[in-house]
Amino acid sequence: MNVAIGCDHAGYELKEVLKHQLVALGHSVTDAGVHTPAPADYPDIAFAVARAVADGRCERGVLVCGTGIGSQIAANKIRGIRACVCHECYSARVSRSHNDSNLLCLGARVIGVELAKELLRLWLAAPFSGEERHVRRLAKIAAAESGQDT
DSSP: OEEEEEEOGGGHHHHHHHHHHHHHTTOEEEEOSOOSSSOOOHHHHHHHHHHHHHTTSSSEEEEEESSSHHHHHHHTTSTTOOEEEOSSHHHHHHHHHTTOOOEEEEETTTSOHHHHHHHHHHHHHOOOOOOHHHHHHHHHHHHHHTTOOO
16 A cells, blocks of 8 residues: 655654555655654644545555644645544554544654554555444535535
8 A cells, every 4th residue: 555654854764664554554745744753843744644645645644743633633634635643553453444534643752763663564565344323424524524514
């Protein structure tokens, strides 16, 4: 699968590690930056990664910032994106199986490298369950995104 990845300055080192892991797992990587640890604004990168996923250039996306929270908020502003912050294994799996998340956000100042690698591996491997209750709930979210929830 083609995975878009990006970070701000706080996530630069972890992003570089995760890029190598993605390749080792057999995925192709589209790196939206940043490419140095110089100060950067997380919304710029979050929007670039989210748009790559939303428009179909990439199947999934990964964002790394200090906490993962800012990137998640920004990415979720793009229609069709279901970004999640995960800092433990259960959420990484369930964000896929129940919520069909398509963008994983990680906090480089919150978790260590080995946990981040495990979360990425679990998140990539977990399929969406397709259960009716989850499909129904995601349809409600999509309707709200398109202004048809009223």
